[in-house]
Amino acid sequence: MKKFIFAVLFIIFCSTNSYALRIVSLSPSTTEILFKLGLGGDIVGDTLFSNYPEKAKKITKVGSYIRPNLEKILELKPDYVIGMKEGMNKSVQNKLNELGIKNRFYASRNVSDIIYMIRDIAGIFHKNPNAVVAEIEKYYKKFPPAKKTGIFVVSVQPLIVATRNTFVNSILRCAGIRNIVKDKALEFIIIDKEYIIKKQPDYIIVSLGVKKQIDMARSFIKRFHLKSKLLIVDPNIYNRPSYRIVNACLDLRKRTSY
Amino acid sequence: MFGFEKKNLLLIFFLLFLSLFVGIFALRYGGKTIPFSDLFDRQNSLLVVHLRLPRILADFTVGAGLSIVGLSFQTLVRNPLAEPYLFGISGAAALGYVLGSIFLSGIYSYVLSFLLSVFTVFFVMFFALRDRDNAPSSMVLTGVAVGFFYSSIISVMSIFLSSRFVKNIFLWYLGDTTGLTLNSAVFSLFIVAFFSVVMFFDAEKLNIYGVGEEFAQTSGVNIKSLIYRQYILGSLITAVVVSKCGAIGFVGLIVPHIVKMLFGKDNKLNFVLTFFLGGIFLIIVDTLIKSIVYPMEIPIGVITAMIGSPFLILLMRKFRYAER
The missing domain is CATH 3.40.50.1980 (Nitrogenase molybdenum iron protein domain)
Known part of the structure; x- marks a missing residue:
């Protein structure tokens, strides 16, 4: 019986996120993807034009899409900053590296870039991207x-x-x-x-x-x-x-x- | 020391301490205001040391460097409107840097930035010195035209390059002191300070040159070498500032004139005062703006242009009447 209770507790412990992640999303598209992968609750900051889903509008803004405020980002103590390469100033990434904040910036030229981005984000936060990716591939493979x-x-x-x-x-x-x-x-x-x-x-x-x-x-x-x-x-x-x-x-x- | 009167020496030391004080004071402001006691606290170290400090150092470097170049050029071409941005030198440095970072890399983009600035200095100043009878404003037109030419080349390149790179160039060109790492901020300040000191050693000669060229020649000043030296040093400072922080305008116009208005025309004193006051000026402006618009960001070059354009118009009116 004892073993059984421990096992149940262990499973509960593993399945609930024991410590919450803190993610800052610098572009509307990464915000959408994070929400889709079930990480919406972990986003502590996003940017001005992040308006989908509805909940994204209420998240703390860290400035505009092309010029986020680094101090605001630092204040939010994120574990990860995620954004798009397109439109992003390279110096923002350099600065994040200097501050020791983990970050990823993605290209978005074509559909395989988008699929790569979804898989990569899912990989970082241990989520399963297969359903989302399969849906895209259904329409975009051929x-x-x-x-x-x-x-x-x-x-x-x-x-x-x-x-x-x-x-x-x-x-x-x-x-x-x-x-x-x-x-x-x-x-x-x-x-x-x-x-x-x-x-x-x-x-x-x-x-x-x-x-x-x-x-x-x-x-x-x-x-x-x-x-x-x-x-x-x-x-x-x-x-x-x-x-x-x-x-x-x-x-x-x-x-x-x- | 350095042949300064005691009174002026005190003034210089006062400004040195004022710069330090303003710099440290500005560290408190931004998103959240940090009390002095917690400024060097461990939990604030990332924010203060790696975010606010490099920005303040960059502000100081830009303000001090461009102001001192403005002062030197104003004396050299006897034109109150001489300034790196208005004379197209910032544009040249920017284009050089952009070309360098596309076709070459690393240190060469700085070298190209410097070479193009030097070329532009000599080009614009050649016209400025040749048409001695021209009004100061007509010389500015040459510089502005050259500046437009360079920025149009940057625009053309931006049309043929990928959009990611374009936005980078565009944002940087507006002037940005936020992107420097601590190391590069310290390094730039050191370089600009070093070249400023070298420029300062010519201050006495510039005083003599200011009286008149014949007087300078009879006093044993080698005018040609003086002019070349100052041009090259000025271009070096401009190239460093622009390649690090973009084309920030009008600082070299505002600060030297305020200094001249307050402290008279002794270049030797003015070089030192301009250096410190230029730095302090930009720290205050940037800190004020970033605290007001937080969490948005406005490029510092936009703000200096807002302050500088009316200042330029006032100056042009003033000196047009003086000429008559």
């Missing part, structure tokens, strides 16, 4: 043949679009859309509006939350009598390198003639 063309706009004025070197491109591919913007090295580039007029893609996907810019896109299509269909999508889902690219793909499939 793409359907591209029957339509499209362009993905993140800013109308100036016109900034996603190239084929981005994870956003995979969202398009997942919905059977071929991105008309090729580039060898860059991820998001400024292009000439004439290019859109010349190519007339089937879909102009505008991923923006600013009404004025969306109106500009509308009037642009009208003025030049483009046959392209305008799709307004949620930048909080489409522009973030996280597991929610699955939601983005499903959303895009639903709204196009996939």
Whole structure:
């Protein structure tokens, strides 16, 4: 009986987190991933635009996405600081190293980067990433043949679009859309509006939350009598390198003639 | 000592202690205010020694270095508006550093930063010295044009490089004293202080040069070597400051003028005063701003530009009337 009680106690001890982790998440996408892996309760700090899930809004802010406040981070005594390489100042990482705070910064160029990030974060905190990763791979391992063309706009004025070197491109591919913007090295580039007029893609996907810019896109299509269909999508889902690219793909499939 | 009057010597010692005091005092502020008694407590050591101290040292280095360069250049080209940022030298140092870190690496980015600054100093000053009759403001235009040219090259490169690198360049270019490790902050301060001392040894000659070139020649001052030496030292300081903390403007304009207004025109004294007051000025500004906007961060270069631009306009008005 004694042995049995000890065994039960031991199992309870192991399964509950005996000491709480303290994580600071510097970008909205890492915040989402941490929540998805069941680590939301361990996040002690995140940044200004971390707005998903709802709970993330209430977490202490450590400054803006590109310029977090190191003193605020130190004050929160984190065990780990996690963020994206994209947009992050290299000196932040150097400083964290100097302060002896463990940190990881992830690239997010394509879907395998995202999967790597999820696996790595899960590995650090002893969680199982398989379900999340399997869901992504279900949609992103093999793409359907591209029957339509499209362009993905993140800013109308100036016109900034996603190239084929981005994870956003995979969202398009997942919905059977071929991105008309090729580039060898860059991820998001400024292009000439004439290019859109010349190519007339089937879909102009505008991923923006600013009404004025969306109106500009509308009037642009009208003025030049483009046959392209305008799709307004949620930048909080489409522009973030996280597991929610699955939601983005499903959303895009639903709204196009996939 | 060093030929200073007793009164001035006391003033210098006072400023030395004031710098130390302001530096230590500023260590208290930031996110949470730490009482003096706990400042060197073990539990605060990371925060104080590795976060606030390097930043304060960097602030001092930038303020002191750029101010002393401003003072020297103002005397050399007889132009009250001479300043590393307005004369395009900071832009040159920045471009040199960026090019260096893309195509070369390590120490070479500093070397390239220095070489391009020296080139720009001679280029801009050549025009400044040749058109002696020109108003100070027209010389500034040359410098500003050169500065725009360099920053446009940086912009063009940023379009063709990956976005991660671009944001790094952009943020750093705005001026940032937060990224230095303790070692590099101490090292930069040491280098800038060393070059400042070397510049100071020419202060007496600069006084003579200030009276007039003919007078200087008859007094046995080798003008050419004086000018070259000061230009090169000034570029060295600017290159160190800019490659570590970005292009921070207007400090070299504000501080020397306040010093000249308060303490007269003796370069020998002014060099020392400018050095300390420049450092103190930037520590106070940065500490104030970071405590107010906490936990956000505003690049220090943005703040100095906010203070400096109206100051520049005032100075331009003042000296335009003086010329007539």
